[in-house]
Amino acid sequence: MTHCAVPAVSTILKFGLLNRRPLCARTFCSDKISYVQGQEPEKGVREYFYYIDHQGMLFLDDSKIKNFTSCFKEKKFLTFFFRRLKKNNLGRYEEHFPFWSDCGKERNFVRGDDVPIVYTHIAKKIPRGASEEEEHMCYGHVGDVLSFKFSPENIYMAETGRVYHPGPPNTGSVGLISSKLAIELSKNFLFEGENTQCPSHFVWNNTVHKLDPSWVKNVTIKRDFKT
Numbered sequence: 747m748t749h750c751a752v753p754a755v756s757t758i759l760k761f762g763l764l765n766r767r768p769l770c771a772r773t774f775c776s777d778k779i780s781y782v783q784g785q786e787p788e789k790g791v792r793e794y795f796y797y798i799d800h801q802g803m804l805f806l807d808d809s810k811i812k813n814f815t816s817c818f819k820e821k822k823f824l825t826f827f828f829r830r831l832k833k834n835n836l837g838r839y840e841e842h843f844p845f846w847s848d849c850g851k852e853r854n855f856v857r858g859d860d861v862p863i864v865y866t867h868i869a870k871k872i873p874r875g876a877s878e879e880e881e882h883m884c885y886g887h888v889g890d891v892l893s894f895k896f897s898p899e900n901i902y903m904a905e906t907g908r909v910y911h912p913g914p915p916n917t918g919s920v921g922l923i924s925s926k927l928a929i930e931l932s933k934n935f936l937f938e939g940e941n942t943q944c945p946s947h948f949v950w951n952n953t954v955h956k957l958d959p960s961w962v963k964n965v966t967i968k969r970d971f972k973t
Contacts, residue, residue: 779842783808787838793853795843800908801924802864802885807843807857821888827854828886831862832916833967844967845917861967863913863921868896883911885921894921898950901931902959905943910962918967 783806785793795807803817804824818824830847834840834855843855845862856862865883869890872879882893894913901923902910909928913921923931935945936954948955 779839781839790851791853792851793838793855795839796847796854796856798856798858798862798864800859800864800922801926802866802887802922804887807855819887821891824886825888825891828863828888828892831856833918860908860922861910861913861920862917863894865894865911865921865923865927867927869893883921883923885913898948898953899955899958900961901945901948901957902962903935903944912961915966918965920962920965920967 781793781795783794787793797805797807797809797812799805799812803812803814804827805812805817809816818827826849827847830849831845832848834844834846836846836853838853839855843857845856847854847856863885865885866887867884868881869884870879871882871890871893873882873895881896882890883896884890884893886892894911897912900912904910909923909931911921911923913919931948932945934949936947936949937944938946946957948957
């Protein structure tokens, strides 16, 4: 039997640990998809549906209002949820919910405004097994608990204006840099020649890094990247 390290989603909802009423009977329908939060497609298995916005905040997918007051904030739950996030290959809801977070008998399907990993800040930390401090891009709104090593030369600005950085393999090897952080980092962009749309270099820690977009070719989820 699989046991969750934190209270199961159904328990969190039932007892209001996230200031929410039980949602087992709430039904969501559209022209393309239909589900019931907490539905039981087979005995002993429950399914829940989530949404991650472009700031990296996690919501129940069918929440009518998605802002800071309605997002999930419990750090143990968020850490547990994001650590188990991966591509959806279950044969259920794959088109509309391309990711899922596994919690034993609970399937937590996930979709979002962009990619599921959204970096909110950069922190210095000593990773497990390392002896020296490194700079990491942090995500999940849990401080520096969830992070990916920062590579200044791998910052990538897409034609949409959104800025990306490599990310965990389980979620497509890419992460979106939140708009607030992207604005701060953009102050260090350098542009070469007449190209004023895509930066060619990035200044970080008094070092000029030539930007290398080649990593984008290894992204394993559908994106409109163009290099």
